Amino acid sequence: MREHEGVTFCAKCFREAIEDRFRKTAIKHHMLEYNDHVAVAVSGGKDSLTLLNLFVKLESRFPRSRITAVCVDEGIDGYREEALEFARGTCEKLGVEQVVVSYRELFGTTTDEIAGMKLGQTPCAYCGVLRRKAINKAAAMIGATKIATGHNLDDEAQTILLNMLHGDPTRIIRSGPVLRDPRGKFVPRIKPLCDIPEKEIVLYAYLTGTEFQSVACPHGHEALRNDIRSFLNQMEQKHPGTKYTLIRSAEKLRSAMSVGSVLAELHECEKCGDPTTHEVCEACLMLEAVAV
Amino acid sequence: MREHEGVTFCAKCFREAIEDRFRKTAIKHHMLEYNDHVAVAVSGGKDSLTLLNLFVKLESRFPRSRITAVCVDEGIDGYREEALEFARGTCEKLGVEQVVVSYRELFGTTTDEIAGMKLGQTPCAYCGVLRRKAINKAAAMIGATKIATGHNLDDEAQTILLNMLHGDPTRIIRSGPVLRDPRGKFVPRIKPLCDIPEKEIVLYAYLTGTEFQSVACPHGHEALRNDIRSFLNQMEQKHPGTKYTLIRSAEKLRSAMSVGSVLAELHECEKCGDPTTHEVCEACLMLEAVAV
Numbered sequence: 001m002r003e004h005e006g007v008t009f010c011a012k013c014f015r016e017a018i019e020d021r022f023r024k025t026a027i028k029h030h031m032l033e034y035n036d037h038v039a040v041a042v043s044g045g046k047d048s049l050t051l052l053n054l055f056v057k058l059e060s061r062f063p064r065s066r067i068t069a070v071c072v073d074e075g076i077d078g079y080r081e082e083a084l085e086f087a088r089g090t091c092e093k094l095g096v097e098q099v100v101v102s103y104r105e106l107f108g109t110t111t112d113e114i115a116g117m118k119l120g121q122t123p124c125a126y127c128g129v130l131r132r133k134a135i136n137k138a139a140a141m142i143g144a145t146k147i148a149t150g151h152n153l154d155d156e157a158q159t160i161l162l163n164m165l166h167g168d169p170t171r172i173i174r175s176g177p178v179l180r181d182p183r184g185k186f187v188p189r190i191k192p193l194c195d196i197p198e199k200e201i202v203l204y205a206y207l208t209g210t211e212f213q214s215v216a217c218p219h220g221h222e223a224l225r226n227d228i229r230s231f232l233n234q235m236e237q238k239h240p241g242t243k244y245t246l247i248r249s250a251e252k253l254r255s256a257m258s259v260g261s262v263l264a265e266l267h268e269c270e271k272c273g274d275p276t277t278h279e280v281c282e283a284c285l286m287l288e289a290v291a292v
Numbered sequence: 293m294r295e296h297e298g299v300t301f302c303a304k305c306f307r308e309a310i311e312d313r314f315r316k317t318a319i320k321h322h323m324l325e326y327n328d329h330v331a332v333a334v335s336g337g338k339d340s341l342t343l344l345n346l347f348v349k350l351e352s353r354f355p356r357s358r359i360t361a362v363c364v365d366e367g368i369d370g371y372r373e374e375a376l377e378f379a380r381g382t383c384e385k386l387g388v389e390q391v392v393v394s395y396r397e398l399f400g401t402t403t404d405e406i407a408g409m410k411l412g413q414t415p416c417a418y419c420g421v422l423r424r425k426a427i428n429k430a431a432a433m434i435g436a437t438k439i440a441t442g443h444n445l446d447d448e449a450q451t452i453l454l455n456m457l458h459g460d461p462t463r464i465i466r467s468g469p470v471l472r473d474p475r476g477k478f479v480p481r482i483k484p485l486c487d488i489p490e491k492e493i494v495l496y497a498y499l500t501g502t503e504f505q506s507v508a509c510p511h512g513h514e515a516l517r518n519d520i521r522s523f524l525n526q527m528e529q530k531h532p533g534t535k536y537t538l539i540r541s542a543e544k545l546r547s548a549m550s551v552g553s554v555l556a557e558l559h560e561c562e563k564c565g566d567p568t569t570h571e572v573c574e575a576c577l578m579l580e581a582v583a584v
Contacts, residue, residue, distance in 0.1 A: 164456070165527065167537040169545050224531065231523045235457065239516060245459040253461050256549040 011207050018204045022054045022192050029177045031190040032146065035064040039144035039187075041135050042069040042091070042098075044083030046205045046212045047150030049090050051193055053208055055148065056094045070138040070147075072131050073102035075110020076217060083213040090210065101138045103130060107287055114290050115219050123219045126286050133283040136274055139187045151191040154198040154229070157243040160250045161228045172250050173257055181266060186275045197243065303499050310496045314346045314484050321469045323482040324438065327356040331436035331479075333427050334361040334383070334390075336375030338497045338504045339442030341382050343485055345500055347440065348386045362430040362439075364423050365394035367402020368509060375505040382502065393430045395422060399579055406582050407511050415511045418578050425575040428566055431479045443483040446490040446521070449535040452542045453520045464542050465549055466558075473558060478567045489535065 009017055026032050040055055042048040055067050071087050073080055084100065091098040103110050107130060115123035139147045151159075156175070163171045179189045193201065205212055235242040268274070269281035276282065301309055318324050332347055334340040347359050363379050365372055376392065383390040395402050399422060407415035431439045443451075448467070455463045471481045485493065497504055527534040560566070561573035568574065 160456070161453075164452070164538055164541045165531075165534055167540045167544070169541040170548050173548075224527075227527060227530065235516075235519060238519065239457075242457055246456055248459045249456045249461040252459070253545065253549070256462050256465075257545070 014200075015204060015207055018196060018200060019054060019057060021196055023058065025177065025195045026058075026190070026192050029190070031148075031178055031192055032065075034062050036145045037066040037068070037143060038146045038148050039068055039070045039135070039139040039142060040096075041147065041149045042071050042087045043150070044071070044086040044213045045150070046202055046210070046214070047152055047155075047193060047198075049086065049210050049212050050201050050205050050208075051148060051150040052090060052094065052096060053210060054192070056096060067096055068142050068144065069096050069098045070135055070142075070144075071098060071100045072134045072138070073100060073104070074127055074131065075103050075112050076219065077112055079215070079218055082215075086211055086213050099138055099142055101134050101141075103134065106134055106137060109287075109290055111219060117290060119289060122221065124217075124222055126290070127219070129282045129286055133272075133274060133281075136187065144187055147187050147189045149189065149191055150193055152193045152196055152198050152201050153243050153247065154232070156191070156194050156250075157232055157246045158225055158228045160246055161232070162225055165224060165228070169253075170257070173254055176250070176254055181275060185268065186266075194247070195244075306492075307496060307499055310488060310492060311346060311349060313488055315350065317469065317487045318350075318482070318484050321482070323440075323470055323484060324357075326354050328437045329358040329360070329435060330438045330440050331360055331362045331427070331431040331434060332388075333439060333441045334363050334379045335442070336363070336378040336505045337442070338494055338502070338506070339444055339447075339485060339490075341378065341502050341504050342493050342497050342500075343440060343442040344382060344386065344388060345502060346484070348388060359388055360434050360436065361388050361390045362427055362434075362436075363390060363392045364426045364430070365392060365396070366419055366423065367395050367404050368511065369404055371507070371510055374507075378503055378505050391430055391434055393426050393433075395426065398426055398429060401579075401582055403511060409582060411581060414513065416509075416514055418582065419511070421574045421578055425564075425566060425573075428479065436479055439479050439481045441481065441483055442485055444485045444488055444490050444493050445535050445539065446524070448483070448486050448542075449524055449538045450517055450520045452538055453524070454517055457516060457520070461545075462549070465546055468542070468546055473567060477560065478558075486539070487536075 032038070038055060040048070040052050042052055052067075052069055059065050059067055069087065069091050071084055073084060088098060090096075111123055111127045111130075114126050119126070135147060135149075156177075159175055160172055163169050163175070177191050177194045181188070196204075204210075232243060232246075266275045266277060269276045269284055270279050271284040272281060274281050274283065278285075324330070330347060332340070332344050334344055344359075344361055351357050351359050361379065361383050363376055365376060380390060382388075403415055403419045403422075406418045411418070427439060427441075448469075451467055452464055455461050455467070469483050469486045473480070488496075496502075524535060524538075558567045558569060561568045561576055562571050563576040564573060566573050566575065570577075
C-alpha cells in the first residue's frame with residue numbers, strides 16, 4: 001500500500017513498480033549512458049544490495065554497460081565482516097565483480113581506532129567522510145564513469161532537514177540526485193533510489209530474497225538524524241507524501257539558487273586532488289588529525 | 293535562563309536584554325527610520341502587545357516618529373471581543389492611537405461565516421490572507437510608512453519548516469525579517485521580534501504586567517504547524533540553539549537565492565492593487581470564492 005498515492009499492489013506488481021521507479025529516476029535525472037561503467041557502492045545493507053539487484057536487471061538491456069560492486073572495509077570489528085559477507089554472497093549470486101578496499105590499506109587506520117581517539121566529532125563524522133573518499137579511490141582504480149550510492153527517499157529527506165538544522169543549507173545544492181563536476185574532473189555520483197521510500201526498499205529486498213545486514217553499527221549514534229527520522233515518519237503517517245514534498249522543495253531550492261556558482265566552488269584538494277570547497281579536503285584534514 | 297547562550301538574568305536585566313534585542317534586530321535589518329510612522333499590528337495576544345510596549349519605549353527617543361496600533365476584527369464570536377478589549381486597554385495605558393478595521397466592513401463577511409462555508413481550505417487559511425490585506429488597508433488609510441508585526445523566533449522557525457514541508461520553499465525569501473518592494477510601491481513589513489523566542493516574550497509580558505489574551509482561537513487547528521512546533525521545541529531542548537540555527541539557514545538561503553528576481557515577481561493585483569505574485573491576489577480570489 002502506498003498511502004501517498006492511495007494504491008495497493010500484489011507482490012509481482014510491487015516489484016515491477018520499484019524497478020520502474022528506479023529506471024524513471026535514472027531517466028528523469030539523466031543519470032546513465034548506455035556505455036557507463038558504474039561503481040555501485042555496496043555496504044551489505046538493504047539499500048545497497050537492492051541497488052545492485054536493480055542495476056543487474058537494468059544492465060542486461062545494455063550490453064556495452066558494466067557494473068562493479070565497490071565495498072569498503074572501515075575496520076569495525078564484529079560488524080563489518082558480516083556485512084561484507086552479505087555483499088560477497090549477493091555479488092556471487094548475481095555474477096557481479098566485487099572490489100573491496102579498506103581504511104587500513106588506504107588510510108593506515110580504522111573506524112574502531114578513530115572511535116578510541118576522543119576527537120572533536122563523532123566517529124560517524126570521520127567514517128562518512130573517509131568512506132566517500134575510499135569509494136572515490138576505488139572508482140578511480142577501476143576506471144568507473146559513475147558512482148552509484150543507495151541513498152533512499154528517507155535518507156534524502158532527512159539530509160535536507162539536517163542541513164537546515166545544522167545551519168548549512170547550501171549543502172542542499174550539493175546533495176541532489178546527481179552530483180556532476182561542471183569541469184568534468186570528478187566521477188559523477190548518482191542516487192537512483194532517491195525516489196523510493198525506505199520501507200518499500202525493505203519490502204523489495206524481502207520479496208527478492210535478498211539477505212542483508214540489519215544490525216546497526218556499534219558506533220552509530222547520529223542523534224539529530226534519528227530525531228529527524230522519527231519526526232518525518234510521524235509526519236508521513238499523518239500527512240502522506242510529506243517526504244516527497246520535502247524532496248521537491250529541495251529541488252526548487254536548487255533551481256532558485258545559483259547552482260553553477262556553488263559547484264564552481266568545487267576544486268581539487270591540494271593534497272589528494274579530490275573535489276573540495278576548501279584548499280584541503282575534509283578527508284585529508286581528518287587524516288591529519290587522526291595521524292597525530 | 294537562556295540555554296542556548298548559557299546565561300541567567302534577574303528580572304530587570306532580562307527586560308533590558310529583551311529591549312536590547314528588539315533594538316539590535318531593528319538596527320541589524322535596517323528596519324526603521326527616525327521619522328517613520330509605524331502601523332503596529334495588534335491582535336491582543338502576548339506577541340503584539342509586547343511589540344507595542346517595545347515600540348512605545350523606543351518612540352520616546354525619536355520625537356519625529358509616530359506609532360499607531362492597527363487592530364483587525366475578523367468576526368470571531370466569543371473570542372475576538374476579548375482580544376480587542378486587551379488591545380484597547382493597553383493602547384489607553386500607553387497613550388497609543390488605535391485604529392480598528394473589521395472584515396465585515398472591509399470585505400462584507402466574517403471568519404465565522406467563512407468557517408461555516410465548507411470551502412477547500414481551513415478557515416485559518418482564509419483568515420490569514422484576509423488579515424494581511426486588512427492590515428495593508430489600515431496602514432494605507434493612516435499613511436503609515438512601515439507595518440510591524442509580532443512574529444517571534446518560534447513563529448519564524450516554524451514557518452521555514454512549514455514552507456519546506458508544504459513544497460513552497462521560495463516563500464522563505466518573502467518571509468524574512470523585512471519585506472520591501474524593490475520598486476517602493478508597497479508599505480514595507482518588519483518583524484522586530486523575530487530574534488526573540490516565544491517563551492521569552494511570555495516572560496517579558498508577565499514582567500511588564502501586560503494583560504493579554506491567552507485562549508486559542510476556536511477555529512484554530514493548523515495541524516502541520518502544531519506538529520512542527522512540538523518537534524522544534526523538542527529539538528531546542530535537546531540541542532539548544534536549533535531555532536536560531538534554522539533562522540540562520542533561511543538567511544543563507546535568501547542570500548544564495550536570487551532574491552531580486554523573486555521580489556521582482558511581485559506586482560500589483562489587477563483587482564485591488566495589493567502586492568501579489570499572480571495576476572489577482574490570493575485575498576481577492578478568496579473573496580470571490582466566499583461571495584459565491
